[in-house]
Amino acid sequence: MLSNFGIILLFFIIGILFVAAGLITAAIIRPHHPNPVKLSTYECGEEPIGIPWIKFNIRFYVIALVFLLFDVEVVFLFPWAVVFRQMSRIGNTIVWFAFIEMLVFVAVLLAGLAYVWVKGDLNWEKPKPYIPKLKDLIITKKG
Amino acid sequence: MGQHIITLYDWLAKLSNSDLIAVIVVAVLPLIFLVVYALVAILGELKISAFIQERLGPMRTGPWGIIQPVAEVVKLLQKEDITPEPANKTLFNLAPFLMFTAAYAGFAVIPFSSHFVPAGINLGLFYIFAIGSLAVIGIVMGGWASNNKYSLLGALRSVSQIVSYEIPAAIVILTVVVLANSMNLQVINEKQSGWFWNWFVFGGPGSAWKILVIPFTVVMMLLYLVASLAETNRTPFDIPEGESELVAGYHTEYSGMKFAMFFFAEYANMFIVAALVTILFFGGWNSPFGSFMSGPFWGVFWFIIKSFFFVFVQIWLRWTLPRLRVDQLMGVSWKFMVPIAFVCFFAVGIWVMFM
Numbered sequence: 001m002l003s004n005f006g007i008i009l010l011f012f013i014i015g016i017l018f019v020a021a022g023l024i025t026a027a028i029i030r031p032h033h034p035n036p037v038k039l040s041t042y043e044c045g046e047e048p049i050g051i052p053w054i055k056f057n058i059r060f061y062v063i064a065l066v067f068l069l070f071d072v073e074v075v076f077l078f079p080w081a082v083v084f085r086q087m088s089r090i091g092n093t094i095v096w097f098a099f100i101e102m103l104v105f106v107a108v109l110l111a112g113l114a115y116v117w118v119k120g121d122l123n124w125e126k127p128k129p130y131i132p133k134l135k136d137l138i139i140t141k142k143g
Numbered sequence: 144m145g146q147h148i149i150t151l152y153d154w155l156a157k158l159s160n161s162d163l164i165a166v167i168v169v170a171v172l173p174l175i176f177l178v179v180y181a182l183v184a185i186l187g188e189l190k191i192s193a194f195i196q197e198r199l200g201p202m203r204t205g206p207w208g209i210i211q212p213v214a215e216v217v218k219l220l221q222k223e224d225i226t227p228e229p230a231n232k233t234l235f236n237l238a239p240f241l242m243f244t245a246a247y248a249g250f251a252v253i254p255f256s257s258h259f260v261p262a263g264i265n266l267g268l269f270y271i272f273a274i275g276s277l278a279v280i281g282i283v284m285g286g287w288a289s290n291n292k293y294s295l296l297g298a299l300r301s302v303s304q305i306v307s308y309e310i311p312a313a314i315v316i317l318t319v320v321v322l323a324n325s326m327n328l329q330v331i332n333e334k335q336s337g338w339f340w341n342w343f344v345f346g347g348p349g350s351a352w353k354i355l356v357i358p359f360t361v362v363m364m365l366l367y368l369v370a371s372l373a374e375t376n377r378t379p380f381d382i383p384e385g386e387s388e389l390v391a392g393y394h395t396e397y398s399g400m401k402f403a404m405f406f407f408a409e410y411a412n413m414f415i416v417a418a419l420v421t422i423l424f425f426g427g428w429n430s431p432f433g434s435f436m437s438g439p440f441w442g443v444f445w446f447i448i449k450s451f452f453f454v455f456v457q458i459w460l461r462w463t464l465p466r467l468r469v470d471q472l473m474g475v476s477w478k479f480m481v482p483i484a485f486v487c488f489f490a491v492g493i494w495v496m497f498m
Contacts, residue, residue, distance in 0.1 A: 010167075020240075029220055
């Protein structure tokens, strides 16, 4: 008799077996005629220039950081959510403690979101560089 | 759960006198369902898109093209499998395994009926949420290991999008946990039993005062629907695989059966999010009409009908809406959905305290 988590492990194993079975069946049936052109990286028929493992946009990191913050917060809130109904009442009296505790916890993170928002890190557009205009370059005569 | 009901597992174990057979049947049944569902959904997608665009769709394979998906799987089976020379072979081959296994593992806690849930763990919602995030790793793995610029860009976009939309989705799930007091999907379903006004989209069971909370729960349902579209990379959030700019996104380099596995995983994820919408907001396997047409077998019927409806909604939206730009996408998530989700969360919290 397996426990519930044993069944979940079984699901993982069956998933892996299913993919393996599919790939092995395909490996038996399919043709295999590789050639250098076929094995090159696809780039719409052009010859690829350089490798793609390059530095990518910094904004992806910011999104990842903000996500991490919120995800950890949500994980901590799950146990709170399960017991909230029981904790918010003793008999018929409403107890605000649990709710206010959550508000304080969330407020700290919402302040973080507000900070990121104000700093403009949620805007995906590139900050526009200042392009000097002709009249900035002309030295005007004084007086 | 206090009461003990004869589940499919117990029934099978009694019938076959062997726990092993019961365990295997319980764990394989969702796989059979998934394969059949994927074929139906592929055909559905072809035919619905054809209907929306005033075409006929596939017509040649079988009557009205109904065996088209089978033909496509057979075709993909015999396609040559190309691993590009510069790719990182290990990660490249591992990605389809991870994608499909993560999607299939999500099925472990989905209650198909009052008497059939493969693993009724108390952490059900939390588990689905965690397993759903594994897909992100599969996408990064596949995209990065392909050593292709389109793949890398697609993977990065996909990850930033999934990650952004997970926050509103998580807060909505959290709110449902506050309403239901439990993370066990089976318990959440039982809480919504009775007529359809007991569903959480209509505020859950309660007095007439729940009219105050209905606007928030409806908004939550819509938020979750939108976020789940983004999490499965479906249009209007399919910039990771926007054909016009990125060829096929993170699975550009995949071919043959490995590509088919990515596809399977996508359809499996579509079903999981549709099933979650059904379970969280539309009563899961509960009949909408009280005890009329309810029971373990009708439960399967209602659950699958409701889930298929939401799969249909996803397909319908895909062929109706154009895709968003990257900046709009991030803006929608962080500047609208997260604040709205928090407002709903606070409102439902206060309502739960007073009710």
